[in-house]
Amino acid sequence: MKKLIMAGASLAVIPALLLAGCSQDATSQDQEPKSKEKSEVSSDEQAATSEPASQPSYQAIKPSEAAQPLKSHYTETQLAEMPITEAHGDDTERSVPLGQTLEKGTEDGTEGPLQKNRIVSYYGHPDSTSMGILGEYSPEELMEKLKDQTKAYSELDPDRPAIPAIELIATVAQRNPGEDGLYMHATADEDIEKYAKLAEENDALLILDVQLGQDNIMNQVKSLEKYLKLPYVHLAIDTEFHVKEGQVPGEDLGHVDGENVQEAIDYVSNLASESGLPDKVVVVHQFADIIINNKEAIHPTENVEVVLNNDGHGIAALKRSGYHQLVHNQPIQYGGFKVFYQKDEPVMTPEEVLELDPAPAFVNYQ
Numbered sequence: 001m002k003k004l005i006m007a008g009a010s011l012a013v014i015p016a017l018l019l020a021g022c023s024q025d026a027t028s029q030d031q032e033p034k035s036k037e038k039s040e041v042s043s044d045e046q047a048a049t050s051e052p053a054s055q056p057s058y059q060a061i062k063p064s065e066a067a068q069p070l071k072s073h074y075t076e077t078q079l080a081e082m083p084i085t086e087a088h089g090d091d092t093e094r095s096v097p098l099g100q101t102l103e104k105g106t107e108d109g110t111e112g113p114l115q116k117n118r119i120v121s122y123y124g125h126p127d128s129t130s131m132g133i134l135g136e137y138s139p140e141e142l143m144e145k146l147k148d149q150t151k152a153y154s155e156l157d158p159d160r161p162a163i164p165a166i167e168l169i170a171t172v173a174q175r176n177p178g179e180d181g182l183y184m185h186a187t188a189d190e191d192i193e194k195y196a197k198l199a200e201e202n203d204a205l206l207i208l209d210v211q212l213g214q215d216n217i218m219n220q221v222k223s224l225e226k227y228l229k230l231p232y233v234h235l236a237i238d239t240e241f242h243v244k245e246g247q248v249p250g251e252d253l254g255h256v257d258g259e260n261v262q263e264a265i266d267y268v269s270n271l272a273s274e275s276g277l278p279d280k281v282v283v284v285h286q287f288a289d290i291i292i293n294n295k296e297a298i299h300p301t302e303n304v305e306v307v308l309n310n311d312g313h314g315i316a317a318l319k320r321s322g323y324h325q326l327v328h329n330q331p332i333q334y335g336g337f338k339v340f341y342q343k344d345e346p347v348m349t350p351e352e353v354l355e356l357d358p359a360p361a362f363v364n365y366q
Contacts, residue, residue, distance in 0.1 A: 056278045057232045059203030060117050061151045063158035070099040070157045070359075073351055082355045086328070088321040094357045095328060099157055101361035103331035112279035112305040113163055113205065114334055114361045119281070120150040121165035121207060121364040123338070125172060126191050132366040133341060134168065139198045142166075146204070149365060152350045157359075165205035165234075167283075167364055168195050170227075171220055173211035173241035184213030184241075192227060199232055207283060209236040214245060217256065221264045228268060229275055235268055236283035236309075237261060239291050255290070258297035269301040279303045283336060283362060286326055287311035300333045307362045309336030313343040316352070323356050336362035 071079070083092045095104040101118065102108060108115055122142060124132025134142060146164045153162040170192060172185045192208070199206040208227060210220040217237060227233045239256045265282050272280050282304050286292055300306045308330070310323040319337075327335040337353055337360040353363055 055231070056111075056113065057200065057203065058113060058163050058205050060161035060163045061147060061154045063151075063154040063161055067155045067158040069159060070354060073156055074098075074355075078355075083357060085317070086320040086324045086355070086357060088317070088324065090324060090329070095331075096358045099160070099354065099359050101160070101334055101359050103327070103333060103335060103358050106300075106331055106333045108300065108305060108333065109302050110279040110300070110305055112281060114281060114305045114307070116160065118153055118157065118160050118162040118360070119165050119205065119362045120146070120153050120162045121167040121205075121362070122146045122149075123167040123169075123209070123364050123366045125169040125187065126195070131169065131172075134166065139194065143198060143202050143204070147202070153354070153363065156350055156354060162363075163205060164202065165207055166195050166199050167207040167209055167236060168192065169211060169238075170208040170224055171210045171212070171215075173213045173238075182213045182215045184211060184215055186223070196227065196230060196233065200230075205232050205234060205281075206230075207234045207236050207281070209238055209283075209285075211238045211241040212254070212256075213241060217260050217264045218267065221267055225271065228271055228280070229277065231278050234281040234283070235264070236285060237264065238285045240285070240287065253288070253291065256292055258292055258294035261292070262297050262299065265298070265301060265304050265306060269303040272303040279305065281305045281307060281362075283307045283309050283364075284332075285309045285311050285338075287322070289326060295330060295332075298332050305334060306332055307334045307336040308332050309338060309362060309364065311338045313338070313340040313366075315345050316348050319344070319348070320356065323360075328357055334358075334361040336360055336364065339363065339365050341365060 083094050101114065113119060122133050124134030126135055128135045137145065150162045150164040170187050172187065174183050174185050177183050178185060196206050208224050212220060221235065228235060240254045261284055268280050268282055280303060284298065284306065286308060298306060308327055310326050312319055312322045323335065323337055335358050337356060339348055341347060353360060
């Protein structure tokens with residue numbers, strides 16, 4: 001699991017703090033994920049990819065009639081103290097009004113799901129309980145719990161009802177090189193198809209997460225193209241797992257260049273445009289400032305909304321500070337925030353998550 005490392009942390013302390021990255025111990029999975037078969041796409045997916053839908057297929061969880069606007073859930077004292085608890089000595093003025101998800105100075109020219117909604121996702125791999133909540137429950141139980149968690153955000157912020165999403169790890173970083181020597185293992189097509197069907201049947205989104213190993217971002221993104229051509233499937237990039245030759249994911253902290261991230265964003269954007277797909281979301285995971293070089297190269301496009309997701313786990317006060325440094329202070333477009341059910345101290349409530357500045361447009365639970 002990922003340790004919280006603050007922006008600007010020294011390289012000297014990283015080996016001691018890095019247990020195995022944000023999502024799992026690469027050597028202690030419950031079982032090795034099934035190999036991804038080089039098979040044809042299922043008949044349902046062939047139809048979906050040959051005749052892509054241009055209209056969004058998701059459905060936000062509606063708030064109840066009794067739901068009140070976000071601001072009404074906080075006292076005047078709480079409203080006044082919010083920026084101070086996050087800033088930790090930095091600028092204590094809110095950059096945007098309470099509840100606004102777009103970062104200061106950014107725009108959204110798409111018709112993507114974050115324009116009017118928030119996304120709440122469950123993260124993990126179906127073959128492991130140690131990699132996130134997704135592997136802890138059957139698909140049906142998972143969806144029931146996900147919808148309940150999503151509804152909590154719709155109730156708190158009825159002006160921005162939340163959409164449920166499954167964030168499935170599509171390539172898992174490994175501490176052994178594997179047959180291809182890339183220190184990553186592709187998730188089986190049958191698992192991806194199972195959760196794609198689950199998302200579609202429940203009007204939810206599926207976000208496919210790549211952990212890279214020694215492979216490059218574009219190879220991983222292209223390997224998922226048949227799924228990204230589905231109207232409800234989006235992309236996430238786990239930046240910390242991209243290591244160089246001679247390095248091992250989970251032992252060495254990975255790095256990516258913002259230009260390589262942007263290449264993937266542009267690729268997804270062109271795919272959406274050329275295939276007549278609804279606009280997409282690309283989530284960029286980060287828990288330390290030193291992981292992404294050339295971050296200023298990352299930007300949204302006409303067809304892609306970009307989320308920078310703060311991934312650290314641990315003490316709530318440090319998580320708030322990490323979000324302030326990595327998201328608030330380095331605006332790209334939207335902020336995301338990861339909540340760890342088992343690792344956070346304490347687990348932040350939805351009310352506490354929405355206090356952040358800007359309010360996270362994407363909240364993922366591991």
